[in-house]
Amino acid sequence: LNSSSKVYARLYQAGSGTAYTVTSVTNYPTNGSWMHAAVSYDGSAIRLYVNGVQEATLNAAIAIGANGDPLAIGAQPEGTGAFFVGRLDEVRIWNLARSQQQIREYMCRKLSGGESGLAGYWPLDEESGMVAYDQSGNNIDLVLMNMAENDHVWSGAPLGDESAFDYDSNGGYTAALSHPHGDNLSATTTSGAIQGIHVYRADADALRPDASIPANWSIDPLRFWGVFVAGSSSPQYTVVYDYDGHPGITNETDLRLAYRDNHSDDSWANVGALPNTNNNTLTGTAQPSREFALASATPDNSLPVELSSFTAASGFEKITLEWATESELNNLGFILERGPAQSGPFAEIASYLYHPELRGQGNSNQRVEYAYTDENLSNGEVYYYRLSDVDIAGVRSYYPHVISAAPRELIGEFRLHANYPNPFNPGTTIKFEVPESGSNRRKITLAIYNSLGQEVKTLYDGFIEGGAHEIYWDARDGRGNPAASGQYFVRLRGEGYVRTIRMILLR
Known part of the structure; x- marks a missing residue:
């Protein structure tokens, strides 16, 4: 972000030192909220995308070639003292220009590492140590600078194993995603200056280490879900979780829907939804982007x-x-x-x-x-x-x-x-x-x-x-x-x- 709270990206022409800068039209908050930024260059234009929305375009003819200059993430490598102020996660470099559709498809989901055109992939998931490992298979591992080995923190980036999205405003924004078991979650916006919405699913234990849940509750050990809204800083949306097909349900009336702000949040809370046993759903309202998980008010709904x-x-x-x-x-x-x-x-x-x-x-x-x-x-x-x-x-x-x-x-x-x-x-x-x-x-x-x-x-x-x-x-x-x-x-x-x-x- 620049001093005006706008997202910008700058490309340098090797040799001449000419700088090409693209700057977002929108001002973005510096309140600790996560955003997704992507820059593409197709040989004729530089495009800047924020949260899946194209913010700026700059026509430019730049020759991109290989050299021995160092790769730096979060800082300019020339020793200028220019550092990114914030947190980074899921850093990806491609050797081809990604389209807006491709950017949206992988914005809230992890990569396998074998995607076509992937030149470098640093999920930054290491819990300790001084190396960020490249998961693209190209072995471009990075050395972490100006930190201690235990200076790792939980990421709050909206990210799962699968995702779905909607950027079509006709009739409001709705995104829905299911699991092969049959359970699914959908989110529909109700108010706010919204540009798009994502729903993602992480196939992992909802209760991360050192986290807490309400007293006497149990929470889904198989998966959790998330909703990410692009646009308004205070969106309103309705979330519906259809638990039909989930294998861990033995006492339907005790089911609850839990929420947290994101994966860095160490405590789950109650959405306040009660199960509709006719439709097999839990429904609640939320703002802003949050994560959700099936829970039980008693330990009865453990996996069989x-x-x-x-x-x-x-x-x-x-x-x-x-x-x-x-x-x-x-x-x-x-x-x-x-x-x-x-x-x-x-x-x-x-x-x-x-x-x-x-x-x-x-x-x-x-x-x-x-x-x-x-x-x-x-x-x-x-x-x-x-x-x-x-x-x-x-x-x-x-x-x-x-x-x-x-x-x-x-x-x-x-x-x-x-x-x-x-x-x-x-x-x-x-x-x-x-x-x-x-x-x-x-x-x-x-x-x-x-x-x-x-x-x-x-x-x-x-x-x-x-x-x-x-x-x-x-x-x-x-x-x-x-x-x-x-x-x-x-x-x-x-x-x-x-x-x-x-x-x-x-x-």
């Missing part, structure tokens, strides 16, 4: 089953499915389905009604392991599986991750494959192979380590059938706590074989 792993191991003309629970609540048992693709369609292949090994423990607070082998399959063909559990009320809840495997010929050696996705959030899949030798089982250890070499979690330690295996890591440590953003390593050991691969967790 806490599933810690779901894996598929390929064998000769067969696939073995294994999963484990850390706790169970009113669990009758499990149902396995198989399909030809990630999106289905799925058909039931095994149920707790007919297979005793799939029957649940009812109520349990100990780890329980389950397994089922799908046989008489075609080698080389990929099969997709999804898992659900059924509680004593007959409510069926689906595990959100679909896994896949293909029966194949015999495997003769150990092998650890790169995890996918990478970078990842909220979890990642690790595939490995174990030699097959008749009916012999092999002793292996698969474990996660942090950048200091400390073990974070053991995913598997014991004897395992030879074949191709797949394990999902939910980015939690051995005590069930969410792992911090940063660099991790997965290591496979088995009968003289050791291999380690690097992974990046983004929060």
